[in-house]
Amino acid sequence: MTVHEAGGEHAGKAGRVATAHPEVRTTSAPRRPPVPPTRSVTRPTVSGWEPAYRYGVIAADVLCTVLVVVLAGAVLQARHISFEALPLLALEAVTASVILGSLRLNRAWDSRVLGQGAEEFRRLGRSLFGSVVALGLGALAAGLPDARAWAFLVGPAVALLAFPVRYALRRPLHRARSEGRCLFSVLAAGNLGTVSDLIRRTGRAPHLGWRVDAVCTVDGRAGTNATLHGVPVVGRFDEVAEQVRRGGYRIVAVTPDAYWTPRRLQQLAWDLEGTGTEMVVAPALMDFAGPRLHVTGVLGMPLLWVSEPSFTGFRRVVKATVDKVGAALLLITLSPVLLAITVAVVADTRGSVLYRQRRIGKNGVPFTMLKFRTMVTNADALGLKLKQVNEGPGVLFKMRRDPRVTAVGRALRRYSLDELPQLFNVLGGAMSLVGPRPPLPEESAGYNPVMHRLLAVKPGLTGMWHVSGRDDLSWEEAMQLDLRYVEDWSPALDAFILWKTLVAVMRGSGS
Structure with a gap:
């Protein structure tokens, strides 16, 4: 049994609960109760696929590493390049061992992150970067300066193969x-509001792998009903461990409620030992995730440390550099496509090739965003007559079958x-490859103080809103995704979004 996260905010509630629950008023450290007698335990029903998937990922990483190392060795042999102090076979063995060892040390094979979110790719990237550094320093220490080039060749090559393979899995x-x-299979235990939110979120994102199958509440009821959003309420908080032993749930998700004092959470953790069930505790005072969140302990008290979001500094310089270099390379690579689209737009209808629109950028500075024209030239005037049939979220005007869109435009x-000309905006510094959606002036004028955080970074050619459904999202959902990106940005998240964008564009989804 593993506790993923524990929020120190529950400690402040202990005093309030002490009157209603006398057992929490003790001032001495809680003593672990004697081990209960052996009881029949229903093991988690989904555990069979977990080791199979994990071993499949490990096997894929090993295969990618060995394949790249052997091919790189073959290239050296073909070019008659050798390292006198180290035979090629030994070099290959050391390289593969360092890369696989780095994957193991960085917990890139942790079953908790496999198959979901950007954390899996973040750990994979950190592992491969660490192996390149280790191999380079090792070559320097061993007096093999020429071997450093080997490290900087093999490491990126493994990454180019391993990342797509992980995604394919x-x-x-x-x-x-x-x-x-x-x-x-999840058993949720918390107040009705937080458990309802958990059920809704897991239902919207089945790819994350959570399914709430049962609920425990403070009184064993969901108001006047026996279910909560269709999920049965199976018992009270003090019956959670017993329900786990009966139902074989894989995860116990504890959401905020005044009942959950540190003492009771500790007792629940003890009671779940031996069941194969993990306990996850949702912090009540914050809505952060990703690299900004760190779990630590001070004098035995679990604390969640939240680092300041990164709006400046070295990582942002790297992001700006990647934006400009990436935009330039894409413009050069896609120049035949851009030329073909230009010819198609001109041949389809009269008018300019590009559509220019005023948008709001970083720190509220307006800029002119470029797109290929996809509508007739008098589209803005016609749009006034179509406002009553607006299908778009928020203040945006959208129609699934907009009569103003040309054949080429569709x-x-x-x-x-049509978004490709925005690469010029990225190259000019007004936009980023990844970021929040660039708002219209009338949108940003209606932003509340929370939404103004979206203007703390450059808007993006793509972003969380793009790879999560685009126009299929509600206005509120799109804003929340962009806010989450601003708060939890990381280079790994950017790489993940760019890859998902490529997949979404190839499928033509959400547009």
Whole structure:
């Protein structure tokens, strides 16, 4: 049994609960109760697929590493390059061992992160970067300066192969989860509001693998009903461990409630030992995730440390550099495509090739965003007559079958090719490859103080809103995704979004 997160905020509630629950008024350190007699335990029903998937990921990483190392060695042999102090076979063995050892040390094979979120790719990238550094320093220490080039060749090559393979392994897993298989069976225990939110969130994102199958509440009821959003209420908080032993749930998700004092959480953790069930505690005072959140302990008290979001500094310089270099390379690579689209737009209807629109950028500074024209030239005037049939979220005007869109424009929109001129905005510094959606002036004028945080960074050519459904999202959901990106940005998250964007564009989804 493992506790993923524990929030120190519960400590402040202990005094308030002490009057209603006398057992928490003790001032001495709690003593662990004697081990209860052996009882029949129903093991988690989904545990069978977990080791199979984990071993499959390990095998794939080993295969990628060995394949790249052997091919790199073959290239050296073909070019008659050798290292006198170290035979090629030994060099290959050391390289593979360092890379695989770095994956193990950085917990890149932890079953908790496999198949979900950007954390899996963040750990994979950190592991491969660490192995390159270790190999380079090792070559320097061993007096093999020429071997450093080997390290900087093999490491990135393994990354180019391992990242797509990891993503490919996710696809069948996510497909199985969308069909109701390969899911973690969850028992949620908390107040009705927080448990309801958990049920809604897990229902919207089955690819994350959580399915709330049972609920425990303070009194064993969900108001006047026996279910909560269709999920049965099976008992009270003090019956959680017993329900786990009966039902074989994989995860116990403890959400905020005044009942959950540190003493009771500790007792629940003890009671779950031996069940194969993990306990996850949701912090009540914050809504942060990703690299900003760190769990530590001070004098035995579990604390969540939240670091300041990164709006400046070295990582942002790296992001700006990647933006400009990436935009320049994409413009050069896609120049034949840009030329072909230009010819198609001109041949389709009269008017300018580019559509220029005023948008709001970083720190509220306006800029002119470029797109290929996908509508007739008098689209803005016609739009005034169509406002009453607006299908878009928030203040945006959207129609699934907009009569103003040209034949070429429909094809460009389906595959997001009309957005390609925004690479010039990225190259000019007004936009980033990844970021929040660039708002219209009338949108930003209606932003509340929370939404103004979206203007703390450059808007993006793509972002969380793009890879999570785009126009299929509600206005509130799109804003929350962009806010989450601003708060939890990382280079690994950018890489993940860019990859997901490529997949979404190839499928023509959400447009």
